[in-house]
Amino acid sequence: MRDCVPVRGIINYYHQKILVIRVWQNFLAVMELAGWVFIALIHQVRARQGSYYRFLSVFQIPMPEGDVPAPVSVRTPDQLPFVVNRFKLAGHLTYGSIRLQLRRSLNPAAEDGAPMARYGVRFENDPSLTPLDLQELGVLAEELGYETVWAPEGGGRDSLTALAAIALRTERVRLGTGILPIYARTATNTAMGAAGMAAVSGGRFILGLGVGHRPTVEGRDGVPFRQPIARLMETISIVRGLLSGETVSAEGRHFNIASASLGGAAPKERVPIYIAALGPQMLELAGEMADGVLMNWTAESFIREAVExxxxxxxxxxxxxxxxxIAGYVRVAAGGDEDAVRESLRGQxxxxxxxxFYRNFFVETGFCEEMAEAANALAAGDLARASEAITQEMQDQLAVVGTPEECRAALERRRAAGLQLPVVAPxxxxxNKESHRQTITAMAPGG
Incomplete structure (x- = not known):
């Protein structure tokens, strides 16, 4: 029979383990404090005329005009853009995040109140991205200055669950469903989910709604795809009433509600509603009823028409x-193997x-020949030949591929055409996770 390990030995063993954990926690705390102090010192340095030029040269900040910098005010500590953000990055202080925050803090334009360009980011609905992955990416997006994070809903997990996970680890970034399909839920269920997300996020939720497509609605959800515009209009009317705290009664083509209310669960903050739209009717409906429109495959050549x-x-x-x-998804591949990216893009x-529906949209954007050839190939079950029909010109209209600088320039061209909120879709x-991380970092609004 083997000897038993003495109880005292076990206690000593775990006592040493606990000490190691405490030492690590103390180290992280010291690193957090050092980050705060470092950035606070930078702000103090900038307040002293002349002496902050050394930091401008180190971090490659554009010099203000004139020989002597104008006096500036120093932000109070609670206004400083701390990079640590209360251990939300598990104590990791990276050179890139510190450099980005310092460039924002020291840039004179930021002091003058000039806003950063608006950017959103979409996280793919892919099982390879776990809820913890989405949390980490959401924290990163917030730290880098993205205005919104959008979660689509296709196969797999629902978008509300993904956003709830991100909401628990973030404080400022807005969170939107991109989109929540209206045929998969009743209007009352939709309002309940929106109220829950508004509460979990502290009023940062955006409700993106869309009708989806016949093959998905009828084939996967088992619901007849009838009168989509009428159903969307009824859904928005009922949901908006319920979220406003009203008791709603409705008699329509799709919903007959005797009496519905969210009671005390109705959110105090107004929940913006965005409509997923590409065709003229949906785009006009967004103008009539919604707070915003969310487009997909946002072709540069189509934006001005969509805005009209x-x-x-x-x-x-x-x-x-x-x-x-006016918001829209733009597929972005910043850096990497361009040939591999384009091959994959053609297939998608x-x-x-x-x-x-999408084939008709691609035709409307001006790619008749490509779609005619692709349609013939698809009818024969030849996806490879259909992919070969997607020209580089079409790819460059529907997506953004190149260096980070080239990708940013392409997004800004879309903004100039009327796309107010480009949503980076890595x-x-x-x-998958590393691709998201690299693209999000490369396309950071303040980078």
Missing amino acids: HVKHGAEKAGRDPSEID VARYASNT FAIGD
């Missing part, structure tokens, strides 16, 4: 078109083209 449809819908409803936010566009090649 939204404007027309707003004017029909007597609304100010400037009140409607071809797969979307198998859906009649185009993953290889490891």
Whole structure:
């Protein structure tokens, strides 16, 4: 029989383990404090005329005009953009995050109140991205200055669960469903989910709604795809009433509600509603009823036309078109193997083209010949030949591929055309999480 380990030995063993853990925790605390102090000192240095130029040269900040910097005010400690953010990055202080925060803090434009360009980011609905992965990416997006994080809903997990996970680890970034399909839920269920997310996020939730597509709605959800615009209008009307704290009764084509209310669960903050739209009717409906529009495959050549449809819908409803936010997903692959990216991109566009709705949209954006050839190949079951029909010109209209500088310039061209909120949709090649991380970092709003 083997001897038993003495109880005292066990106690000593675990006591040593606990000491090691405490030492590590203390080290992280010291690193956090050092980060705070370092950035606070930088702000103090900048307040002293002349002496902060050394930091400008180190961090490559553009010099202000003139020989002597104008006096500036020093931010109070609670206004400093601390990079540590209360251990939300598990105590990791990276050179890149510190450098980015310092560039923002020291840039004179930021002191003058000039806002950073608006950017959102979409996380792919892919089982390879676990809820913990999404939390980490959400924290990173917040730290880098993204305005919104969007979660789509296709196969796999629902978007509300993904956003709830991110909400628990973030404080400022807004969180939107991109989109929540209306045929998979009743209007009342949709309002309940939105109220829950508004509470979990502390009022940062954006409710993105869309009708989806016939093959998915009827084939996967088992619901007849009838009168999508009418159903969306009824859904928005009911959901908006419930989220406003009203008791709602409705008699429509799709919903007959005797009496519904969220009671005390109705959110105190207004929940913005965005509509997923590509076609003229949906774009106009967004102008009539929604707070914003969320487009997919945001083709540079189509943006101005889309904005005109939204404007027309707003004017029909007597609304100010400037009140409607124009957002859109833009697939982005910044850096990496461009040949591999383009090969994968051709395949994804071809797969979307198998859906009649998207194929018609691609035709509307000016790619008739490509879609005719792709349609013939798809009818023969030849996806490879359909992919070959997707020209580089079409790829560059529908997505952004190149160096980070080239990608940023392409996004800014879309902004100039009327896309107020470009939403970076990382185009993953290889490891999904790492692709997201690299693209999010490369396209950071303040980078």
